[in-house]
Amino acid sequence: MKAPPAGAEAPASADGRPRVYKTGMSRGWWLRRRHYFLYIVREFTSVPLALWLLWFLVEIQRASNGPKGYMPHSSPAFVAFSVVCLGFALYHSITFLSLAGVIIHVKGVPPRVIVLSQFAMWLLASVVIAAVLIGFAR
Amino acid sequence: MTSEARRRPAFAHLVWWFLFAQGGVVAAILIPAHILVQGILGPLGIVPVADRHYDTWVRLVGNPIVKLYLLVLIALPFFHFAHRLRYLLVDLGVPAARSLPAQVIFYGGAIVVTAVTIWVLLTTVPISFG
Numbered sequence: 001m002k003a004p005p006a007g008a009e010a011p012a013s014a015d016g017r018p019r020v021y022k023t024g025m026s027r028g029w030w031l032r033r034r035h036y037f038l039y040i041v042r043e044f045t046s047v048p049l050a051l052w053l054l055w056f057l058v059e060i061q062r063a064s065n066g067p068k069g070y071m072p073h074s075s076p077a078f079v080a081f082s083v084v085c086l087g088f089a090l091y092h093s094i095t096f097l098s099l100a101g102v103i104i105h106v107k108g109v110p111p112r113v114i115v116l117s118q119f120a121m122w123l124l125a126s127v128v129i130a131a132v133l134i135g136f137a138r
Numbered sequence: 139m140t141s142e143a144r145r146r147p148a149f150a151h152l153v154w155w156f157l158f159a160q161g162g163v164v165a166a167i168l169i170p171a172h173i174l175v176q177g178i179l180g181p182l183g184i185v186p187v188a189d190r191h192y193d194t195w196v197r198l199v200g201n202p203i204v205k206l207y208l209l210v211l212i213a214l215p216f217f218h219f220a221h222r223l224r225y226l227l228v229d230l231g232v233p234a235a236r237s238l239p240a241q242v243i244f245y246g247g248a249i250v251v252t253a254v255t256i257w258v259l260l261t262t263v264p265i266s267f268g
Contacts, residue, residue: 027231043226046219049165052173053212054251057258059176059189060208063196064262070192074181082177089173093166103159118167126171133175136198137186 045092052085093122154221154245161218168211200266205259213252220244 030040055073062070097118101111180187188194198204224244227235234240 025231030229040226040229043222043229046222046226049169049215050219052169052177053215056172056176057212057255060199061258061262063192063199067192070195072181072190072195079178079181082173082181086170086173086178089165089170092162093170096162096166122167122170125167126174129168129171130175132198133172133180133187133189134185136188137194138191 042091042095045088048085048088049092052082052089055081097122154217157214157217157248158221159218161214161216164210165215165218169215172211196263197266199259200263202265202267205265209252209255209259212255213248216248216251217245220248 030036055078059072062072098115100118101115104114106114175185175187176189179185180190188198199208221244224235224240227240235244
């Protein structure tokens with residue numbers, strides 16, 4: 001924000017009302033640069049991830065229908081929805097974990113190593129999750 | 139104003155910021171594997187997945203450690219999403235998203251999702267150690 005010029009502190013306009021500073025932000029500012037656009041995409045990843053988690057909650061709840069009533073989602077539309085969500089999920093993971101080098105400071109450990117450790121944790125967690133989900137199947 | 143009263147807003151900020159950060163970590167390291175295995179590989183029949191059959195799914199969801207894990211997996215990211223979506227709206231030109239009612243709606247929504255998740259986990263499949 002630009003500082004007001006000297007002597008411009010709250011000058012009354014012609015009709016006596018104080019002038020209000022208006023922020024200059026156009027509707028489509030985020031479409032103007034690739035960097036801005038990717039920032040908005042990063043923030044938007046919340047929406048598909050939230051929808052997928054809510055679907056997951058529904059799948060858990062469906063187990064209360066009993067063995068006859070339990071039907072896991074299998075439609076092509078659901079798979080397509082998951083593919084889209086996976087894209088956003090990966091974008092969230094990569095951007096979020098890459099920030100760890102800026103957020104976490106450990107004396108004597110370079111930020112690159114901290115970021116690498118976060119990605120290693122992601123890999124390890126993914127392997128464990130897949131192993132449990134597949135290992136307990138029949 | 140006493141020094142304690144002055145400290146309180148910062149404490150609330152700390153709580154929401156902590157939930158935002160932890161929700162982001164949980165979403166980043168746990169969600170992609172679930173989407174890949176349960177949303178794509180399982181439905182396509184590429185690998186057998188526990189949630190494809192009632193008996194294997196109930197056995198997994200009945201485990202108390204799995205229940206606790208599912209609560210963290212589903213509820214915590216919503217505190218991250220609430221914060222991000224609120225500021226996404228601010229960035230897209232909706233300054234009202236900063237207001238107290240907006241905060242109540244967004245963080246309240248995350249609390250509602252948490253409560254519903256707890257309710258689903260406690261009522262769907264009885265806890266068993268099998």
